[in-house]
Every structure is written in structure tokens, then in C-alpha cells.
Amino acid sequence: MSTASGDPPCPRILVMGAGSVGCHTGGLLQGAGAQVDFVGRPRMLDRLRERGLRLTDLDGGSQHLPPSSLRLHEQVPAGSQPDLVLLCVKSAATEAAAASLSDTLPAGTVVLSLQNGLGNAERAQARAPGLVVVPAMVPYNIAEIAPGHFHRGTSGQLAARSHPQLQKLCGLFARAGLPLALHADLRPVQLGKLLLNLNNPVNALSGLPLRAQLLQAGHRHGFAALVEEALALMRADGTEPARLTPLSWDALLRVLRLPTPLFRLVAARMLRIDPQARSSMADDLAAGRLTEIDALCGEVVRMAGRLGRQAPLNRAMVERVRQAEQARQAAAAAPPS
Ligand SMILES: NC(=O)c1ccc[n+]([C@@H]2O[C@H](COP(=O)([O-])OP(=O)(O)OC[C@H]3O[C@@H](n4cnc5c(N)ncnc54)[C@H](OP(=O)(O)O)[C@@H]3O)[C@@H](O)[C@H]2O)c1
Structure with a gap:
């Protein structure tokens, strides 16, 4: 496990699936200095356009990103070259989301699957063979407790399989209050x-x-x-x-x-x-x-x-x-x- 840092000055993050995990993680990374593009459904994007993104947690943390600061999209924007994609859709939507990432992003783009279960990263990788899909594990609970308001209700540390691109971005995750534990083998x-x-x-x-x-x-x-x-x-x-x-x-x-x-x-x-x-x-x-x-x-x-x-x-x-x-x-x- 390592937490080396050295991230680029304004890392570009693409959130694929702006829901509980996507809005919470992407919002915290934006608050820590990243440029974040959120891809989501119109009903969620409308809420974010109207109210912005409010992030709170059980430790008393609270921040608000105003609507004008949010980069919101219904599709993966053409020409995107993110430093990291966060794959945050539910399991049933994995293949379709991976296909649209594969159609738009440059080969070699690193995609971090923040999904539950054991097989989502492998299924995404099979559908997007040119991308590099890395599994992660989100241990805490996130819920949308009011429109555009995402709350972390339990605690725990984000973990992922080690990858050089994640090692570069460890500093960003730490500044966002999401210190990333990197493991050579994430399966256990x-x-x-x-x-x-x-x-x-x-x-x-x-x-x-x-x-x-x-x-x-x-x-x-x-x-x-x-x-x-x-x-x-x-x-x-x-x-x-x-x-x-x-x-x-x-x-x-x-x-x-x-x-x-x-x-x-x-x-x-x-x-x-x-x-x-x-x-x-x-x-x-x-x-x-x-x-x-x-x-x-x-x-x-x-x-x-x-x-x-x-x-x-x-x-x-x-x-x-x-x-x-x-x-x-x-x-x-x-x-x-
Ligand atoms: N919430 C938690 O506390 C938590 C904690 C740990 C891990 N996880 C895991 O994280 C993953 C995401 O969970 P979540 O609770 O964040 O789910 P969620 O709130 O349902 O968010 C996923 C969002 O992505 C949208 N979406 C699906 N396919 C898309 C596409 N192709 N393009 C754009 N948007 C798309 C979904 O819309 P539709 O509803 O229309 O599909 C939904 O709005 C799951 O695997 C879950 O098990 C969740």
C-alpha cells in the first residue's frame, strides 16, 4: 500500500455517472483544485444547474459548489483528455457507460471503477479494451438527502489497486479529504x-x-x-x-x-x-x-x-x-x- 503524491497542478477528472458516489467524489476533488466534468442524466443535471452541489459528512464537513462552477454534460464531451475517469454507475449500467467512454476517450485513459461488487472493472475493461480500468473500493455510504445535496453518513478510507496514474493523483485525493490507499492486489x-x-x-x-x-x-x-x-x-x-x-x-x-x-x-x-x-x-x-x-x-x-x-x-x-x-x-x- 502506498500514498505517494506528485499530482499535476490542475488535474482533469471526468465523472461517468453523476449520482451519489460520482457527485460526492467529483465534488470533493473539484473543491481540492481539480477540473471536473460530470456526465449524468438530465434529471440530475437539472438539479445541479438549479442548486449547485452541496457536500456534507457525519464529521461536520460542508461545502457548496455553485451551479456556475459545475461542468455538466449529458454525454462524454468530445475531445476530452481526462487524467482520470471515475466510473460511478450502478452495475447494470457498466457496459453501456464503458462503451461510451471507449468511443470518445484516447487509448490508455485510466478509468477508476468506484463500483461495488467484484466484476464491474473487468466487465468495463472487456467493453473498453483500449482504456485502462482499475478497480477501487468505496467503504462509506453516500446518499442524496435533498436535491443536489450529497451526504457521507459513515466513515472509511477509499482504496484502489495501485497504478502509476493514481500514485500521481494521491495528493489531490488527500487534499480532497479522500486519502487513497493503494494495494498491489485489491481482491481481498x-x-x-x-x-x-x-x-x-x-x-x-x-x-x-x-x-x-x-x-x-x-x-x-x-x-x-x-x-x-x-x-x-x-x-x-x-x-x-x-x-x-x-x-x-x-x-x-x-x-x-x-x-x-x-x-x-x-x-x-x-x-x-x-x-x-x-x-x-x-x-x-x-x-x-x-x-x-x-x-x-x-x-x-x-x-x-x-x-x-x-x-x-x-x-x-x-x-x-x-x-x-x-x-x-x-x-x-x-x-x-
Ligand atoms: N451510494 C453509496 O453509498 C455507495 C457506496 C459505495 C459504493 N457504491 C457503489 O457505487 C456505484 C454507484 O452507486 P451510486 O449510489 O452512486 O448510484 P446512483 O446514485 O444511481 O448514481 C449513478 C448515476 O449514473 C447515472 N448513469 C448511469 N448510466 C449512465 C450513463 N451512461 N451516462 C450518464 N449517467 C449514467 C444513473 O442514472 P440512471 O439511474 O438513469 O441509470 C445515476 O444517476 C454502485 O456500484 C454502488 O454499489 C455506492
């Missing part, structure tokens, strides 16, 4: 993040904010069971997931299974979450959008298949979330009564 970190993300479907189906959901024993034990099943598969596959909390994975499982009053005491640090923070899967479900369940529990089911084993709990969770997606979409399509 991605596996660790996948384990933590197994709480996303539990949170989405619970209908509760993250903190309240973790304080309910049934939901917490459900999360622990999904983690235990996936952890056994990762170990059978020969990789120990990186530890992303102060606890080892086995200790974390024991803590999650404590009775709630004890859990509240022992896990005080884990519970340092804004009371209103929810998983982005909860937001997708509420909005009637397809979720990333296939990139999370679905990935565990595929891992089991490759090993000739089963993952019944993660498989059942995929089915439950798919049913919830269909129910939301049917409700949204029904004529008003």
Missing part, C-alpha cells in the same frame, strides 16, 4: 467489502435506516448468516477477505450475534452511522429501480457454483429482493385508484 479488499455489502439487501427489505436496522437482532442475525455463508466460500476458494473493521471476520460474526443491549455497547464504533443513513439498495427499491443484488448475493451464489457448493441463504436473498423489485415496479405501473 473487494471481498471484504462484498461481505459488508451483504447487509444492503437486509437493510433494503427491512425498510429501516441502517442504524435502526442493525439494532434489531433479527435483521443483524440475518446479515451475520449471509456473511458466514459467503466467508466460508471465500476461504474454501483460498482467499481471506481483508478486514475492513477493527474486528476480525470471526469476531465480527460473534459481535453481530450478541443480544442487542450488549451489541450496542460492544459495537459503538460500528454504530457511528447517521440516524437517517440507508443503503443505496434501499433507495433503489423505494424508487422502483433494479437493485445491485446480482452483484452482491448473486456473486456469492456464482462463487458457490464455481466451487461445486451451494449458497442457499444468499440464493434466497436474491429471490426475495427480485420479488420486492417486481412488487415495487408493479405498484408503480398500476393506475391510481
Whole structure:
């Protein structure tokens, strides 16, 4: 892991997918001196044109980028030569986003995938073979809590697979309050993040904010069971997931299974979450959008298949979330009564 710096004076960053992660990361980098181009959907760009970009966090950080400072685009601008692209679309949009980057950007442009799951960087690389796609891991939660207002509700350090271009930009990320941990092999970190993300479907189906959901024993034990099943598969596959909390994975499982009053005491640090923070899967479900369940529990089911084993709990969770997606979409399509 390294944090060398030496970034160019005004690095050019292109955010592909101006949503929670894209607006938050791109906005902080712009605040730290980068020239940032945001590519997003018209509904998001309209909000940013009207209100600008407000960025806050649970540590009290706050900044506002006025509308006139934002470079907003519906398509990757022709002639762009960014020093770094941040790929910030949801898993289902990876291929289309990678294709439009590939059509427009010079060969060799470095694209940092800030997406969850294990396979997004590889899928983007396959669709954009001339670009250099590098996986990253965002450990904290970002939500749009008001139009154009993005809030980081939990903590953690951004990580990425090491690449010379990222080493040059480490100073920029550090000034932006996003110190970048670079790893020769990011897979153990991605596996660790996948384990933590197994709480996303539990949170989405619970209908509760993250903190309240973790304080309910049934939901917490459900999360622990999904983690235990996936952890056994990762170990059978020969990789120990990186530890992303102060606890080892086995200790974390024991803590999650404590009775709630004890859990509240022992896990005080884990519970340092804004009371209103929810998983982005909860937001997708509420909005009637397809979720990333296939990139999370679905990935565990595929891992089991490759090993000739089963993952019944993660498989059942995929089915439950798919049913919830269909129910939301049917409700949204029904004529008003
Ligand atoms: N939010 C978090 O707390 C968090 C934390 C860690 C990691 N992540 C990961 O980061 C990734 C992004 O999540 P997010 O929460 O930021 O998603 P998001 O808020 O939905 O943002 C993605 C945005 O990109 C837009 N988009 C998709 N394809 C595009 C294209 N070709 N051109 C322009 N815009 C496009 C989407 O529009 P449509 O909705 O129309 O597709 C959406 O507005 C996911 O893999 C997620 O798992 C999120």
C-alpha cells in the first residue's frame, strides 16, 4: 500500500455517472483544485444547474459548489483528455457507460471503477479494451438527502489497486479529504467489502435506516448468516477477505450475534452511522429501480457454483429482493385508484 503524491497542478477528472458516489467524489476533488466534468442524466443535471452541489459528512464537513462552477454534460464531451475517469454507475449500467467512454476517450485513459461488487472493472475493461480500468473500493455510504445535496453518513478510507496514474493523483485525493490507499492486489479488499455489502439487501427489505436496522437482532442475525455463508466460500476458494473493521471476520460474526443491549455497547464504533443513513439498495427499491443484488448475493451464489457448493441463504436473498423489485415496479405501473 502506498500514498505517494506528485499530482499535476490542475488535474482533469471526468465523472461517468453523476449520482451519489460520482457527485460526492467529483465534488470533493473539484473543491481540492481539480477540473471536473460530470456526465449524468438530465434529471440530475437539472438539479445541479438549479442548486449547485452541496457536500456534507457525519464529521461536520460542508461545502457548496455553485451551479456556475459545475461542468455538466449529458454525454462524454468530445475531445476530452481526462487524467482520470471515475466510473460511478450502478452495475447494470457498466457496459453501456464503458462503451461510451471507449468511443470518445484516447487509448490508455485510466478509468477508476468506484463500483461495488467484484466484476464491474473487468466487465468495463472487456467493453473498453483500449482504456485502462482499475478497480477501487468505496467503504462509506453516500446518499442524496435533498436535491443536489450529497451526504457521507459513515466513515472509511477509499482504496484502489495501485497504478502509476493514481500514485500521481494521491495528493489531490488527500487534499480532497479522500486519502487513497493503494494495494498491489485489491481482491481481498473487494471481498471484504462484498461481505459488508451483504447487509444492503437486509437493510433494503427491512425498510429501516441502517442504524435502526442493525439494532434489531433479527435483521443483524440475518446479515451475520449471509456473511458466514459467503466467508466460508471465500476461504474454501483460498482467499481471506481483508478486514475492513477493527474486528476480525470471526469476531465480527460473534459481535453481530450478541443480544442487542450488549451489541450496542460492544459495537459503538460500528454504530457511528447517521440516524437517517440507508443503503443505496434501499433507495433503489423505494424508487422502483433494479437493485445491485446480482452483484452482491448473486456473486456469492456464482462463487458457490464455481466451487461445486451451494449458497442457499444468499440464493434466497436474491429471490426475495427480485420479488420486492417486481412488487415495487408493479405498484408503480398500476393506475391510481
Ligand atoms: N451510494 C453509496 O453509498 C455507495 C457506496 C459505495 C459504493 N457504491 C457503489 O457505487 C456505484 C454507484 O452507486 P451510486 O449510489 O452512486 O448510484 P446512483 O446514485 O444511481 O448514481 C449513478 C448515476 O449514473 C447515472 N448513469 C448511469 N448510466 C449512465 C450513463 N451512461 N451516462 C450518464 N449517467 C449514467 C444513473 O442514472 P440512471 O439511474 O438513469 O441509470 C445515476 O444517476 C454502485 O456500484 C454502488 O454499489 C455506492
